Amino acid sequence: xxxxxxxxxxxxxxxxxxxxxxxxxxxxxxxxxxxxxxxxxxxxxxxxxxxxxxxxxxxxxxxxxxxxxxxxxxxxxxxxxxxxxxxxxxxxxxxxxxxxxxxxxxxxxxxxxxxxxxxxxxxxxxxxxxxxxxxxxx
Numbered sequence: 393x394x395x396x397x398x399x400x401x402x403x404x405x406x407x408x409x410x411x412x413x414x415x416x417x418x419x420x421x422x423x424x425x426x427x428x429x430x431x432x433x434x435x436x437x438x439x440x441x442x443x444x445x446x447x448x449x450x451x452x453x454x455x456x457x458x459x460x461x462x463x464x465x466x467x468x469x470x471x472x473x474x475x476x477x478x479x480x481x482x483x484x485x486x487x488x489x490x491x492x493x494x495x496x497x498x499x500x501x502x503x504x505x506x507x508x509x510x511x512x513x514x515x516x517x518x519x520x521x522x523x524x525x526x527x528x529x530x
Contacts, residue, residue: 429449463519484524
């Protein structure tokens with residue numbers, strides 16, 4: 393598993409709980425909220441509290457395995473955790489499907505424009521809401 397290797401290479405402790413939270417994010421195939429993860433863990437007989445889930449999600453974000461979508465207050469698996477990158481996300485307002493882009497031109501434009509304004513961008517995440525092809529045709 394890539395997550396095991398990445399955590400090992402970064403010297404991070406990839407616990408069973410963190411692994412399970414990552415699996416739940418990935419198996420949803422759509423953005424998933426922390427309380428949905430909590431509910432699933434509790435239904436599996438794990439005694440988990442909200443802070444535990446949020447700590448696991450923060451670990452996964454820091455490890456580059458998961459992205460947080462602020463507009464949805466939800467989490468998605470990273471499409472390419474092996475390469476550090478900025479995220480651009482196309483989010484369908486109807487079905488909540490998400491497509492992750494990794495467009496260097498967009499990232500460079502944001503960095504350049506920010507620098508021209510005297511701003512230092514530390515973290516870059518772009519969320520674009522609209523309709524996916526399937527929902528647009530419906």
